[in-house]
Amino acid sequence: MPFYILAILLGLFSCSKKSDSPTQNPVPSNLVVNAIPSTDNSGNVSFTATATNAVSYEYDFGNGVFQTVPTGVVTYQYPNGGTYTVNVTAKGAVGQTISKSLQVTVATALGLVWSDEFNTNGAPDPAKWGYDLGGGGYGNNELEYYTNRPENVIVENGVLKIKAIKENYNGSAYTSARLLSKDKFAFKYGKVEVSAKLPAGVGTWPAIWMLGSNISTAGWPACGEIDIMEHRGSELNKIFGTLHYPGHSGGNADGNTKMISNATTAFHKYSLDWSVSAIKIYVDDQLIHTVANTASLPFNQDFFFILNVAMGGTFGGTVDPNFTNATMEVDYIRVYR
Structure with missing residues (x-):
């Protein structure tokens, strides 16, 4: 086999192995979620989610409302007061996920x-x-x-x-x-x-x-x-x-x-x-x-x-x-x- 054909085959094999490496599509990790409810009875809650290797975050606000947030930072206004279980899912580049839940208590002014x-x-x-x-x-x-x-x-x-x-x-x-x-x-x-x-x-x-x-x-x-x-x-x-x-x-x-x-x-x-x-x-x-x-x-x-x-x-x-x-x-x- 000519040398240049052998070199091409070795190169293709090397590229294939490289693309399959887990380091190219790492799983998200170290998910941290913080929630700060407002003190003005507006129902607003400021959320911040961070995770290593995450490309977006999906929020389940615990009341049937979902929102995808690329940065992980979002303020959501609850229409009703109460205690809600919020679930946040950090997503990797090809769909890998890691999730975390927390409870948040919301106060809203009554009208x-x-x-x-x-x-x-x-x-x-x-x-x-x-x-x-x-x-x-x-x-x-x-x-x-x-x-x-x-x-x-x-x-x-x-x-x-x-x-x-x-x-x-x-x-x-x-x-x-x-x-x-x-x-x-x-x-x-x-x-x-x-x-x-x-x-x-x-x-x-x-x-x-x-x-x-x-x-x-x-x-x-x-x-x-x-x-x-x-x-x-x-x-x-x-x-x-x-x-x-x-x-x-x-x-x-x-x-x-x-x-x-x-x-x-x-x-x-x-x-x-x-x-x-x-x-x-x-x-x-x-x-x-x-x-x-x-x-x-x-x-x-x-x-x-x-x-x-x-x-x-x-x-x-x-x-x-x-x-x-x-x-x-x-x-x-x-x-x-």
């Missing part, structure tokens, strides 16, 4: 996004509230027939009044009202505050609660239910805060209670703090119950409000035969984000 102050006398604002109408027990063997009559629901003197009345009406022994914001207002994550004075009387069952907007397709309890406040007249001043979802519904619901004073004679604040990481229920700013929120739960979608006073049923129990009427008064309902 009022929806409310009803009930300052206009008459029927509740039709732009904000609709009604469930009729009887049939609503799956709980309830005894009332829901109407939209002013006898059962009206705004007067700055408060919403939902009145349960003992009367024979369309085959039911009681009437009341059930307002809902379905198809008018729904939201995901935020803080809810409701000021209310509860009805008195054994057998009353007032509730301030929420259902997932997909209830018509997913059904209950797959849609999720958040009971910010429930009370029954047979256990005066005992406030229930409860979540219902698959595996924890009905009598196996996920909740807790708190005793307060004057639930039926004074206004109290019933609150919900709902984020991607947790669902917390309060009475007068005192925590009743906390549930860690995860992607497997149905509490990561839009929910709408329901305000009602039921009579009897599986929760309200036997109604006092001397009951005549009782009213839940709501001073305001507010949603902040």
Whole structure:
């Protein structure tokens, strides 16, 4: 074989070996990630990621948002406060990766996004509230027939009044009202505050609660239910805060209670703090119950409000035969984000 052909073959072999050398495409290493949340409640977090031999960085901000950052330096604004698990992946030139996770706690200023102050006398604002109408027990063997009559629901003197009345009406022994914001207002994550004075009387069952907007397709309890406040007249001043979802519904619901004073004679604040990481229920700013929120739960979608006073049923129990009427008064309902 001529010398020059042998030299060419040796050169090609040498180049092939060189291109296969791991030193030409090193794996990223020494990944370091830092996060500095802002102190102005803006939701901004400044991230810095560095790694040896990295050519880009992919951020998973822990709330379903991803971003590729060539330099590793980025400021991301979280729309909602909470604690998030952030995962950062450093990528090499031909796809090699190394990852690291960290938790970051974010504070955001709350702004009022929806409310009803009930300052206009008459029927509740039709732009904000609709009604469930009729009887049939609503799956709980309830005894009332829901109407939209002013006898059962009206705004007067700055408060919403939902009145349960003992009367024979369309085959039911009681009437009341059930307002809902379905198809008018729904939201995901935020803080809810409701000021209310509860009805008195054994057998009353007032509730301030929420259902997932997909209830018509997913059904209950797959849609999720958040009971910010429930009370029954047979256990005066005992406030229930409860979540219902698959595996924890009905009598196996996920909740807790708190005793307060004057639930039926004074206004109290019933609150919900709902984020991607947790669902917390309060009475007068005192925590009743906390549930860690995860992607497997149905509490990561839009929910709408329901305000009602039921009579009897599986929760309200036997109604006092001397009951005549009782009213839940709501001073305001507010949603902040």
